[in-house]
Amino acid sequence: MFLYLDEDLASKELIARLAKSGHFVVDTVRGIGDAVAWATAQEHGAAVLTQNAPDFLKLASEAKSHHGLLVVYRDGNASKDMRIAEIAAAVDKVQAELGIGLKDQIVILNQYR
Numbered sequence: 001m002f003l004y005l006d007e008d009l010a011s012k013e014l015i016a017r018l019a020k021s022g023h024f025v026v027d028t029v030r031g032i033g034d035a036v037a038w039a040t041a042q043e044h045g046a047a048v049l050t051q052n053a054p055d056f057l058k059l060a061s062e063a064k065s066h067h068g069l070l071v072v073y074r075d076g077n078a079s080k081d082m083r084i085a086e087i088a089a090a091v092d093k094v095q096a097e098l099g100i101g102l103k104d105q106i107v108i109l110n111q112y113r
Contacts, residue, residue: 001023001024001047001091001094001095001100001101001102002023002024002026002044002045002046002047002067003018003023003024003025003026003046003047003048003049003070003091004025004026004028004037004040004041004044004046004047004048004049005025005028005048005049005050006028006034006037006048006049006050006051006052006056007028007030007031007037008050008051008052009049009050009051009072009087010028010030011084013084014084014087014088017084017085017088018088018091021088021091021092023091023095024046026040026041026044026046034052034055034056034059035059038056038059038060038063038066041067042063042066042067045067046067047067047068047069047070047102048067048068048069048070049070049072049087049091049109050069050070050071050072051071051072051073051074053071053073056069056071057069057071057106060106065103065104066103066104067101067102067103068101068102068103068104068105068106068107069102069105069106069107070091070094070102070107070109071106071107071108071109072087072090072109072110073108073110075110082109082110082113086113087109089112090109090110090112090113091109093112094107094109094112097112
């Protein structure tokens with residue numbers, strides 16, 4: 001799966017886990033606005049992976065078409081939030097269930113724990 005990690009999730013550990021599972025992660029550009037990050041992902045044909053649900057859900061809803069959005073919601077309790085290993089495993093489950101392309105789909109990764 002082609003992924004663009006929003007800077008809120010773009011850790012070296014998550015990138016390494018995703019790459020090890022065969023996902024291609026487009027280089028994250030740090031310090032840019034969400035609209036530019038969204039446009040960058042779309043230019044690369046990549047689904048966006050983010051914890052910033054409100055902004056990216058708005059961008060996805062405004063797009064005629066997009067390459068997918070994977071959202072991780074925080075539970076409001078750090079001990080219950082998805083860890084990096086859980087996020088990577090959830091991405092693998094999404095790919096197994098939905099295939100390599102997420103065209104026009106919005107997926108809540110918390111449901112794939």
